[in-house]
Amino acid sequence: xxxxVLATLAxxxxxxxxAVYAHQRPWADRSAxxxxxxxxxxxxxxxxxxxxxxxxxxxxxxxxxxxxxAVRDFTKLRADRANAxxxxxxxxxxxxxxxxxxxxxxxxxxxxxxxxxxxxxxxDAADPLYxxxxxxxxxxxxxxxxxxxxxxxxxxxxxxxxxxxxxxxxxxxxGTDRDGDNGRL
Numbered sequence: 001x002x003x004x005v006l007a008t009l010a011x012x013x014x015x016x017x018x019a020v021y022a023h024q025r026p027w028a029d030r031s032a033x034x035x036x037x038x039x040x041x042x043x044x045x046x047x048x049x050x051x052x053x054x055x056x057x058x059x060x061x062x063x064x065x066x067x068x069x070a071v072r073d074f075t076k077l078r079a080d081r082a083n084a085x086x087x088x089x090x091x092x093x094x095x096x097x098x099x100x101x102x103x104x105x106x107x108x109x110x111x112x113x114x115x116x117x118x119x120x121x122x123x124d125a126a127d128p129l130y131x132x133x134x135x136x137x138x139x140x141x142x143x144x145x146x147x148x149x150x151x152x153x154x155x156x157x158x159x160x161x162x163x164x165x166x167x168x169x170x171x172x173x174x175g176t177d178r179d180g181d182n183g184r185l
Contacts, residue, residue: 033086050145054137074118074119074121074122077118
């Protein structure tokens with residue numbers, strides 16, 4: 001009887017602490033928002049890292065300013081959108097109870113068009129510079145831009161891929177998945 005009580009208490013403790021831990025979301029902390037100054041400093045640092053990593057020649061240096069301007073414009077576009085969403089939330093602008101799907105689709109299309117135009121501007125500005133890069137510089141550029149994606153938004157894709165692989169390994173080892181069935185209907 002004593003073992004049953006201890007086991008029950010241990011299970012409740014683990015379950016309770018898991019629930020409390022799951023409820024704490026440090027990424028949702030409103031005070032941890034990145035300020036405009038911090039965002040500008042991070043953009044400066046990323047651009048400086050890419051430029052330093054490329055080790056541009058004097059002729060290539062002349063082609064760098066349009067690339068930097070285009071990237072800064074894109075960063076500003078994204079920051080302005082984030083600020084507009086944040087201000088709408090702070091103003092208490094709640095989404096409509098039944099949002100109009102056509103209006104939402106149109107707004108999304110406009111946002112995508114603006115993003116596409118900004119990305120096209122980066123591509124057009126970077127093309128002359130990219131054509132002058134040697135193979136080592138191109139490799140470093142790929143490495144530097146991939147590293148940025150891993151540290152930022154692209155990270156979730158890697159985790160999802162590994163989790164998906166783990167599920168398959170789990171199924172392969174036991175012949176069944178976690179639910180106990182073999183995945184067949």
